[in-house]
Amino acid sequence: MNILLQGMYFHPEVGGMEIHMLNLARYFVKAGNKVKVITSNSLKKKKKETYNGIIIIRTPFFGKNLFGWAFTTFFSIPAFLKKAKNADIIHGHDIAALLPCVLASILYKKPFVITLHSSHYIKVSKKLLFKPYLKHGLKKADCIFAASEEIKQITQQLVPNREVTALVNPVDTELFSPEVPPCINKEKDEFILVCPRRLVEKNGVHLLIEAIPDILSAHNVKLVIAGDGPLRTGIESRIKQLGIEKEVMLLGTIPNEEMPSILTSADLIVIPSLMEATSIAALESMASGKAIAASNVGGLPEIIDESVGFLMESGNPDDYTDKINIALSDVKLLKEKGRRARKRVLENWSAKKLAEYHIGVYKKLINRH
Numbered sequence: 001m002n003i004l005l006q007g008m009y010f011h012p013e014v015g016g017m018e019i020h021m022l023n024l025a026r027y028f029v030k031a032g033n034k035v036k037v038i039t040s041n042s043l044k045k046k047k048k049e050t051y052n053g054i055i056i057i058r059t060p061f062f063g064k065n066l067f068g069w070a071f072t073t074f075f076s077i078p079a080f081l082k083k084a085k086n087a088d089i090i091h092g093h094d095i096a097a098l099l100p101c102v103l104a105s106i107l108y109k110k111p112f113v114i115t116l117h118s119s120h121y122i123k124v125s126k127k128l129l130f131k132p133y134l135k136h137g138l139k140k141a142d143c144i145f146a147a148s149e150e151i152k153q154i155t156q157q158l159v160p161n162r163e164v165t166a167l168v169n170p171v172d173t174e175l176f177s178p179e180v181p182p183c184i185n186k187e188k189d190e191f192i193l194v195c196p197r198r199l200v201e202k203n204g205v206h207l208l209i210e211a212i213p214d215i216l217s218a219h220n221v222k223l224v225i226a227g228d229g230p231l232r233t234g235i236e237s238r239i240k241q242l243g244i245e246k247e248v249m250l251l252g253t254i255p256n257e258e259m260p261s262i263l264t265s266a267d268l269i270v271i272p273s274l275m276e277a278t279s280i281a282a283l284e285s286m287a288s289g290k291a292i293a294a295s296n297v298g299g300l301p302e303i304i305d306e307s308v309g310f311l312m313e314s315g316n317p318d319d320y321t322d323k324i325n326i327a328l329s330d331v332k333l334l335k336e337k338g339r340r341a342r343k344r345v346l347e348n349w350s351a352k353k354l355a356e357y358h359i360g361v362y363k364k365l366i367n368r369h
Helices: 015-030 066-084 095-108 118-126 129-141 147-160 204-216 233-242 256-263 280-285 317-328 330-348 351-368
Strands: 001-005 034-040 048-051 054-057 089-093 114-115 145-146 164-166 191-195 221-226 248-252 266-269 292-295 311-312
Touching: 001 015, 001 066, 001 095, 015 034, 015 054, 015 280, 015 351, 034 066, 034 256, 054 066, 066 095, 066 330, 089 095, 089 351, 095 118, 095 129, 095 164, 114 129, 114 351, 118 147, 129 147, 145 147, 147 164, 191 204, 204 221, 221 256, 233 248, 256 280, 266 280, 266 317, 280 292, 280 330, 292 317, 311 317, 311 330, 317 330
Parallel strands: 001 034, 001 089, 034 054, 089 114, 114 145, 145 164, 191 221, 191 266, 221 248, 266 292, 292 311
Antiparallel strands: 048 054
């Protein structure tokens, strides 16, 4: 089967949609399929390369803003249509992929699937300017997937007569495993908190920083933040103001292949999001056998409950403090929750299982066409 994927960003960019696409593409290739990905050249890499058997074609990128995304989408169309002609199935990821996919489906009568990701889609879906574009594109899709129940409900409001299937992000459970040796050393009686989050407003890392002094009053902790972004300068300044430079490590952007050993270094993973679809970082942490303290927002409570972690009030540093202190007070329970978390991911969200499901859907759509 010739599978063509389209997404604004792809490996080595790091994010939920990017890892979702990469995990699926890897397993599509392992199953004997030919996979091409059309994406933007956001990191100024080679225009064409092969990674893990996946052919990646990168088109011009014009910036991370509304006009930049619009121009990036427009300039991706020629390359996408060229590859779509010989594809058996096309699969777009998020709203920027709608236009190229619709054009390919009209020109070549190709079946196409769309997967809707991210809090960005949630925001855009509420804007009057974008609703006609979304409605028209979604009506043309042969199959619609949503990365969370919240995104599914929003999409069904836009196109009430269309079936939408909620599918949680897939996880490479071989890469992310409790068996991976930790890479962060810790002192005796020290707890390692790992926050695998980009430093953007919606991820709430700046509010987690506010909770650290009170957590330190009860436990000896080190907070390790794996991620970078526009809030970094402000967060660094606040860390100095609070006098917690020794207790907080800012690692910057970490390639996905290097994250497993950071996650297995943790006693507890913290996801303090203010808005979230379904966090791939949370799922990777669960696959690594770790309990999670996560905000009770968006798609997070769809994957995390009290059996595998702790739900915190979103945007409330005081509740972050309370829940994290409770979590760290029972090490045995933390480990048990981590074991359950791993089991839950294996049973429901392994990349292999979800890739096989996608292939089944693709074959049905191809046969129907």
